[in-house]
Amino acid sequence: MHTCELISVGTELLLxxxxxxNAQYLSREMASLGIxxxxxxxxxxxxxxxxxxxxxxxxxxxxxxxxGGLGPTPDDITKETVCEALGFRLCRDSAILADIxxxxxxxxxxxxxxxxxxxDIPEGAAVFKNSCGTAPGAALxxxxxxxxxxxxxxxxxxxxxxxxxxxxxxxxxxxxxIISRNVRTFGIGESDMAHRVSDxxxxxxxxxxxxxxxxxxxxxxxxxxxxxxxxxxxxxxxxADIKSRLSDFIYGIDYESLQEAVVxxxxxxxxxxxxxxxxxxxxxxxxxxxxxxxxxxxECGAVTYSNAMKTKMLNVSPKTLERFGSVxxxxxxxxxxxxxxxSGADIGVSVxxxxxxxxxGEFPEGLSFIGICGAQGSFAERFETGxxxxxxxxxxxxxxxxxxxxxxxxxxxx
Amino acid sequence: MHTCELISVGTELLLxxxxxxNAQYLSREMASLGIxxxxxxxxxxxxxxxxxxxxxxxxxxxxxxxxGGLGPTPDDITKETVCEALGFRLCRDSAILADIxxxxxxxxxxxxxxxxxxxDIPEGAAVFKNSCGTAPGAALxxxxxxxxxxxxxxxxxxxxxxxxxxxxxxxxxxxxxIISRNVRTFGIGESDMAHRVSDxxxxxxxxxxxxxxxxxxxxxxxxxxxxxxxxxxxxxxxxADIKSRLSDFIYGIDYESLQEAVVxxxxxxxxxxxxxxxxxxxxxxxxxxxxxxxxxxxECGAVTYSNAMKTKMLNVSPKTLERFGSVxxxxxxxxxxxxxxxSGADIGVSVxxxxxxxxxGEFPEGLSFIGICGAQGSFAERFETGxxxxxxxxxxxxxxxxxxxxxxxxxxxx
Numbered sequence: 036m037h038t039c040e041l042i043s044v045g046t047e048l049l050l051x052x053x054x055x056x057n058a059q060y061l062s063r064e065m066a067s068l069g070i071x072x073x074x075x076x077x078x079x080x081x082x083x084x085x086x087x088x089x090x091x092x093x094x095x096x097x098x099x100x101x102x103g104g105l106g107p108t109p110d111d112i113t114k115e116t117v118c119e120a121l122g123f124r125l126c127r128d129s130a131i132l133a134d135i136x137x138x139x140x141x142x143x144x145x146x147x148x149x150x151x152x153x154x155d156i157p158e159g160a161a162v163f164k165n166s167c168g169t170a171p172g173a174a175l176x177x178x179x180x181x182x183x184x185x186x187x188x189x190x191x192x193x194x195x196x197x198x199x200x201x202x203x204x205x206x207x208x209x210x211x212x213i214i215s216r217n218v219r220t221f222g223i224g225e226s227d228m229a230h231r232v233s234d235x236x237x238x239x240x241x242x243x244x245x246x247x248x249x250x251x252x253x254x255x256x257x258x259x260x261x262x263x264x265x266x267x268x269x270x271x272x273x274x275a276d277i278k279s280r281l282s283d284f285i286y287g288i289d290y291e292s293l294q295e296a297v298v299x300x301x302x303x304x305x306x307x308x309x310x311x312x313x314x315x316x317x318x319x320x321x322x323x324x325x326x327x328x329x330x331x332x333x334e335c336g337a338v339t340y341s342n343a344m345k346t347k348m349l350n351v352s353p354k355t356l357e358r359f360g361s362v363x364x365x366x367x368x369x370x371x372x373x374x375x376x377x378s379g380a381d382i383g384v385s386v387x388x389x390x391x392x393x394x395x396g397e398f399p400e401g402l403s404f405i406g407i408c409g410a411q412g413s414f415a416e417r418f419e420t421g422x423x424x425x426x427x428x429x430x431x432x433x434x435x436x437x438x439x440x441x442x443x444x445x446x447x448x449x
Numbered sequence: 450m451h452t453c454e455l456i457s458v459g460t461e462l463l464l465x466x467x468x469x470x471n472a473q474y475l476s477r478e479m480a481s482l483g484i485x486x487x488x489x490x491x492x493x494x495x496x497x498x499x500x501x502x503x504x505x506x507x508x509x510x511x512x513x514x515x516x517g518g519l520g521p522t523p524d525d526i527t528k529e530t531v532c533e534a535l536g537f538r539l540c541r542d543s544a545i546l547a548d549i550x551x552x553x554x555x556x557x558x559x560x561x562x563x564x565x566x567x568x569d570i571p572e573g574a575a576v577f578k579n580s581c582g583t584a585p586g587a588a589l590x591x592x593x594x595x596x597x598x599x600x601x602x603x604x605x606x607x608x609x610x611x612x613x614x615x616x617x618x619x620x621x622x623x624x625x626x627i628i629s630r631n632v633r634t635f636g637i638g639e640s641d642m643a644h645r646v647s648d649x650x651x652x653x654x655x656x657x658x659x660x661x662x663x664x665x666x667x668x669x670x671x672x673x674x675x676x677x678x679x680x681x682x683x684x685x686x687x688x689a690d691i692k693s694r695l696s697d698f699i700y701g702i703d704y705e706s707l708q709e710a711v712v713x714x715x716x717x718x719x720x721x722x723x724x725x726x727x728x729x730x731x732x733x734x735x736x737x738x739x740x741x742x743x744x745x746x747x748e749c750g751a752v753t754y755s756n757a758m759k760t761k762m763l764n765v766s767p768k769t770l771e772r773f774g775s776v777x778x779x780x781x782x783x784x785x786x787x788x789x790x791x792s793g794a795d796i797g798v799s800v801x802x803x804x805x806x807x808x809x810g811e812f813p814e815g816l817s818f819i820g821i822c823g824a825q826g827s828f829a830e831r832f833e834t835g836x837x838x839x840x841x842x843x844x845x846x847x848x849x850x851x852x853x854x855x856x857x858x859x860x861x862x863x
């Protein structure tokens with residue numbers, strides 16, 4: 036199996052001005068090509084540090100991919116440094132110079148003199164055209180090692196990778212396939228989940244790794260084999276085993292999110308849902324409608340903070356609000372019924388609670404009541420995130436809980 | 450000047466499952482503390498690779514910060530590996546064990562046996578409490594070097610950094626003060642903004658750096674001096690100069706977001722706003738209510754996808770929908786008026802458009818009409834993000850445009 040390391044070049048990354056999305060993108064691509072990514076690093080626009088990084092990476096792996104430092108300014112030093120480290124000579128390529136000049140003339144501009152250096156190509160390297168920028172990329176191969184230099188702007192880097200680098204890697208360095216499946220759960224903690232599959236965590240191929248994100252726990256199951264079919268065959272029994280152990284905590288495999296699972300379920304059953312939100316304040320509607328095609332299952336959303344609005348928009352009875360308070364099981368149920376009735380949706384879902392920061396005197400931050408109403412009747416559940424000073428987290432996880440309750444309600448009743 | 454390197458630990462980062470936002474956050478913090486960040490690296494859950502990474506980092510800098518690998522599962526190996534590399538012994542801390550147990554009991558759960566290892570503390574290290582998770586952090590100091598281990602989940606890491614790590618670093622490793630001010634704009638492109646301040650970009654102390662994020666352009670102004678007062682004095686004239694050049698494109702300085710600026714304006718003027726959203730589908734309500742205290746200025750939100758709902762919830766006339774279509778200036782105006790009238794808010798804001806992916810046959814993806822209605826009357830603006838296949842981006846930037854229009858409407862009329 037070929038091994039790879041990423042080197043991101045740019046002082047702006049070390050200052051935190053820029054989020055390094057290139058590293059995630061290239062990491063995913065390497066995994067899908069069956070190339071083992073062992074290490075990522077970021078260095079500034081500093082020839083000394085970059086060349087020592089290149090040397091230590093070369094000692095560990097056979098493919099290096101660098102991003103950034105191919106611009107026209109004097110502090111762009113990646114190409115020069117890589118050439119020096121590998122002993123390649125730079126020479127100007129007139130065809131590429133013409134490309135760069137036309138990039139400017141097409142925009143009615145004259146090419147600044149600085150950009151000419153972007154047409155200097157490592158002699159004997161494979162060159163990758165830049166179809167939406169001026170800096171070409173290249174692959175420098177020597178002694179069975181390969182250093183691929185790519186531009187830093189994500190748009191240019193991704194386009195170049197898709198058009199030129201992926202085909203190059205497949206033809207030369209991709210042996211076998213690595214496939215990962217992501218088992219996504221809600222309602223079970225990472226350690227509890229890991230406990231239920233602790234023996235599987237020791238297996239090697241497929242490997243099973245737990246991780247947690249935004250109040251959800253995941254298991255990543257990864258298999259490598261010489262063919263996709265063989266890798267899939269390795270995954271199958273392990274996934275089945277995991278399903279039997281985590282049962283209905285699993286909302287999907289390789290899903291992007293809970294809302295994707297819910298939208299899929301709603302459309303399968305031909306149902307439309309409506310949402311009434313207090314503390315989550317539109318978060319559920321926003322997340323449901325992140326899913327393309329959600330318009331066929333999303334009826335409407337009502338964001339009602341004040342009691343007045345709960346009565347005006349959702350017909351929650353003032354008596355209920357007075358007697359039980361706005362944060363109560365009864366209010367949650369009436370909100371869910373209200374939004375279902377005014378919208379004519381099949382199912383109404385409601386949330387009323389305390390997002391924080393700080394409790395509301397009566398209830399702790401992170402507590403909410405989540406209501407569901409359908410033709411079968413209505414109910415509400417009390418839910419606590421258990422987090423303090425975590426308004427965004429509390430809102431997100433409370434919205435997730437509501438989505439998961441809706442998911443379970445559909446599975447149970449339709 | 451002290452130097453620092455970051456080591457992110459986690460195979461999920463090498464597989465591209467997770468975007469490394471911790472690295473950006475910590476890089477910014479180091480810059481603001483005047484600690485020179487030289488290098489970032491990411492390694493998998495692999496003791497051998499992690500310890501060699503630690504060794505080479507220690508040979509280059511005097512502070513290492515690791516994130517990740519402090520979880521309860523067997524593949525969480527950061528603490529053990531760092532202790533071995535630096536020669537620290539782990540011993541169980543009963544007080545921290547009690548904290549972890551109560552973290553579960555507060556949620557009506559029993560602590561899984563796996564979590565006990567999170568109470569193992571490097572003997573003689575400074576320990577950082579985790580106020581929103583179970584894994585404590587620590588600072589291991591030896592021979593003038595310091596290794597700080599932090600949990601991987603961004604929420605836990607950031608809270609721990611704010612509560613414990615920043616004060617620790619200031620007291621021990623921060624010489625002099627570096628202050629940054631963030632000038633935030635909306636409605637002007639990064640290069641246009643940079644052009645207007647091009648001469649300032651060359652200055653050294655304060656330095657002025659442009660950057661762009663999520664459809665907004667920022668200027669980071671950074672001054673370093675031996676005291677906070679002196680650094681502030683250096684910043685003052687430059688900020689004033691920038692203000693005069695970018696004028697009302699600036700929505701705030703050191704604000705977190707447009708919604709923070711809007712909520713501040715609304716509360717200053719004692720106004721309440723209501724929102725009617727189609728393509729942004731709750732995103733504006735969600736963002737406004739991210740701001741603590743927004744309940745005093747946020748009246749309600751209505752998320753209406755279908756024409757039926759626009760009429761039912763917002764009294765948009767069926768004639769208007771039929772004649773001009775749901776994505777039109779006229780519909781936007783009636784949505785804004787409708788949500789203002791039903792809610793009794795001072796100002797109504799509406800969005801109707803095409804989030805994508807793909808155009809809707811008539812209008813391109815990313816086009817929307819944004820309506821504003823107040824006692825002074827109503828109007829709508831046509832807005833285009835100009836991006837294809839960028840549903841999330843289009844929704845976010847369209848919501849930002851609506852917030853900016855509301856900001857300008859308040860400044861002009863109240």
